[in-house]
Amino acid sequence: MGSQPEPEGVPLDLLEAKRELSQRRLASSTMPPRVWVKKVRVEDAVRQSDNHLHAVGVGRKIVAGKPTETLCVRLYVTQKVARGLLPSRSQLPASIAGLPTDVVEAAPAFLAAQHKCTHRRLLEQRPAQGGISGAHASIQAGTLGARCISRKAEEQGMWFVLGNCHTLADFGAAPTGSPILQPSSNDGGTVEANLFAELHRFVPLLEGAERANQVDAAIAKLSSQASMDTGVCTAGQIQGTAIASNGMLVQKHGRTTGITVGVVDDASVDTIIPLDRENPTKVALFVDQIRILPRVALFAQPGDSGSLILHKPGNAALGLLFACPDNGSYAYASPIRAVLDSLEIDLG
Structure with missing residues (x-):
C-alpha cells in the first residue's frame, strides 16, 4: 500500500x-x-x-x-x-x-461493532443507503459505509458496499462470498430473509504492535446497482473526497447513534486498538488515522463502525469510522483516500 x-x-x-x-x-x-x-x-x-x-x-x-x-x-x-x-x-x-x-x-478505543438501538436505520431498506445497519452474518452489528465501484477492468459493471474488515469480513476470518446482512443480525437480520451482499475482498488486519495498519476496510458485492443508493442516511449525497485537517467540522450517520457532528481533533494519530474485548492483549497498531471529538455529548458508539465521515458542510468523504471508546468521547477513522486506494475502488 x-x-x-x-x-x-x-x-x-x-x-x-x-x-x-x-x-x-x-x-x-x-x-x-x-x-x-x-x-x-x-x-x-x-x-x-x-x-x-x-x-x-x-x-x-x-x-x-x-x-x-x-x-x-x-x-x-x-x-x-x-x-x-x-x-x-x-x-x-x-x-x-x-x-x-x-x-x-x-x-481507550475499541472496534465499534455491537449493541442495539432503535429507529428506521435498524430496519431492512431496499434500496439500502450508507449509514444504516449492516454487517457480516457472524458480526452482531455494524454500519454500511457507502456504495462503490471497482477500478479493476475485470470488475466493471459490478457494484459494492464499503465497510470495515472487522464488520464485513469478521476480522479477516470470513471466506470470500460469505453473507452480508442488512439489517445486522442484532437487529433481526437473517441469511434466509435479509441477505444483502457477499464478501468480496478486504485489507487484512495485521496483529501486533510492531506491524502497522493504515486502514480497517472491506467491500462486499451487491446483487445489482439498484440494491443500494449512493447517499448516506440523513446526511445526503456524497460530494467527492477530501483530506482531513485539524479543526475541520464533520458529520456521520451510524447504526447506533444516527447523525452526529464532530470536529477533527488529530489528523494524524497512531493508536493501538484491541482486536478482542475478551483478550485485550491481542492488539493492532493503526497509523496516520483521524481522531474526532463530538461537538455535543458523543460522536459514536459500538455499532457505528463502517460509518462514512463527511465534511460539514459540503459532504466530501474524509474517512471510514472503525473504533471508539464505549463512552463515545471520540472516534477513530481511516483516511478515505487510503481506504479507496487499498481496495482499488471509488465511491459511486
Whole structure:
C-alpha cells in the first residue's frame, strides 16, 4: 500500500516527531487487560505507568482544559499521573526534537461493532443507503459505509458496499462470498430473509504492535446497482473526497447513534486498538488515522463502525469510522483516500 497524503496544516517536523515517538513507544506496547478497562487508584496507576500510553498524534496543546494555538505531539494515556510520582523510566518526554508534547487523558478505543438501538436505520431498506445497519452474518452489528465501484477492468459493471474488515469480513476470518446482512443480525437480520451482499475482498488486519495498519476496510458485492443508493442516511449525497485537517467540522450517520457532528481533533494519530474485548492483549497498531471529538455529548458508539465521515458542510468523504471508546468521547477513522486506494475502488 502506498503512503498516505499528509494532513493539511500540520508541519512536517511535527509529523516526523510523532512517527519517531510512535515507533519508539507504541511498537513495544504490551498493555495488560486491566489497563484497557477503567481508571484505577493512583498507587496502582503509578505501578502500571509503563503501560498507559495507547496513542500518539498531533494536535493543539491543551492548557487548563482548553486547546491553545500551539501545535504539539500528543501522547494519549488511559490515566494521567502527576509527573513527580512517576519513576524516571515511566515519564513521557516533555519535548521531542525540540518540539513540545502534551499528555492527554483519554479512554481507550475499541472496534465499534455491537449493541442495539432503535429507529428506521435498524430496519431492512431496499434500496439500502450508507449509514444504516449492516454487517457480516457472524458480526452482531455494524454500519454500511457507502456504495462503490471497482477500478479493476475485470470488475466493471459490478457494484459494492464499503465497510470495515472487522464488520464485513469478521476480522479477516470470513471466506470470500460469505453473507452480508442488512439489517445486522442484532437487529433481526437473517441469511434466509435479509441477505444483502457477499464478501468480496478486504485489507487484512495485521496483529501486533510492531506491524502497522493504515486502514480497517472491506467491500462486499451487491446483487445489482439498484440494491443500494449512493447517499448516506440523513446526511445526503456524497460530494467527492477530501483530506482531513485539524479543526475541520464533520458529520456521520451510524447504526447506533444516527447523525452526529464532530470536529477533527488529530489528523494524524497512531493508536493501538484491541482486536478482542475478551483478550485485550491481542492488539493492532493503526497509523496516520483521524481522531474526532463530538461537538455535543458523543460522536459514536459500538455499532457505528463502517460509518462514512463527511465534511460539514459540503459532504466530501474524509474517512471510514472503525473504533471508539464505549463512552463515545471520540472516534477513530481511516483516511478515505487510503481506504479507496487499498481496495482499488471509488465511491459511486
